[in-house]
Amino acid sequence: MRRRELTAMALGLLAAPAVHAQGPWPQGRPIRVICPWPPGAANDMLARLLAQRLQEKLGATAVVENRTGGAGLIGTNAVLQAAPDGYTLLGSAFNTAVMPLVLRGATFDPQRDLEVMARTAQAPLVMVISGQRPQRTVAEVVAAAKANPRDWGIAISSLGSAGHLATIEFNRRTGANLDMVTYRGTQPALTDLMGGNIQLLIDPSFALLPATADGRVRALAIAAPRRSSLAPDLPTMAEAGLPGYEFQSWYGVWAPKGTPNEICERVNGLMQETMRDPAIVQRLTAQVLEPVTESIAETRRFIAAEITRASELLRSVNYQPE
Incomplete structure (x- = not known):
């Protein structure tokens, strides 16, 4: 009996390093x-x-x-x-x-x-407009879209994106009823915006603010509670006439x-x-x-x-x- 106990103990000690080697997550697999x-x-x-x-x-x-x-x-x-x-x-x-x-x-x-x-x-969302359009404010966009709705379309970078819901809310709040065109990502939407094939886009500032550098896209407002230090001249949506309009x-x-x-x-x-x-x-x-x-x-x-x-x-x- 004693020999069996010693044998079991020895086997346990021999097995211990293998158990320890498995370790906690992560271990051994990508x-x-x-x-x-x-x-x-x-x-x-x-x-x-x-x-x-x-x-x-x-x-x-x-x-x-x-x-x-x-x-x-x-x-x-x-x-x-x-x-x-x-x-x-x-x-x-x-x-x-x-x-x-x-x-x-x-x-x-x-x-x-x-x-x-x-x-x-x-990241807060930003509304941008094609540089080919003359409007400089959100109010001017709403007025123009209501006057000629067929001339205005707004890109959606992806169904279910924050920009998608922000656009739905923009239409609901303003009554502009912009035609929503869905894309497969921000980049193709931006490409069409720069080319004047679509007029507006609401998407994260991360993607849109750098695109305004050459003038082919112009930022109108940021959907944040305060202005961004990286774009201090860009008004908030509240300052643009939509109080409480905040999306990120x-x-x-x-x-x-x-x-x-x-x-x-x-x-x-x-x-x-x-x-x-x-x-x-x-x-x-x-x-x-x-x-x-x-x-x-x-x-x-x-x-x-x-x-x-x-x-x-x-x-x-x-x-x-x-």
């Missing part, structure tokens, strides 16, 4: 950060920042996969179907929260079927439902640390992005409020998912 949007967008940049920090701080191998299409649904579905083990993450944006409200094919519930890990950054895009990290809480908390802590890094803050601020540091509970409350606001807006205009 982490995929799926971005449902093309390279170059803010979503992509922040997804790559996440992958970089996973490698630097956790010693993980992390790669970004751009799975585009379906207004973000293809990439999101890939995460919904992945194992909840921390090795597949979703780096996306506002669209993730409201996708089921605007897309018939989106049958998931973002609060029920995904684990939110962190919100990372946010925001960006975050999700994981498949059932991903262990300790993994979610670890990613949240990592991203909070990242978004407090002075070098990162300076980098994002220069691109009109505001870093966000929130707990998972705070982010859940924020997203719930965003979904409620979007639901009420879409219900008020009898919006039907496309």
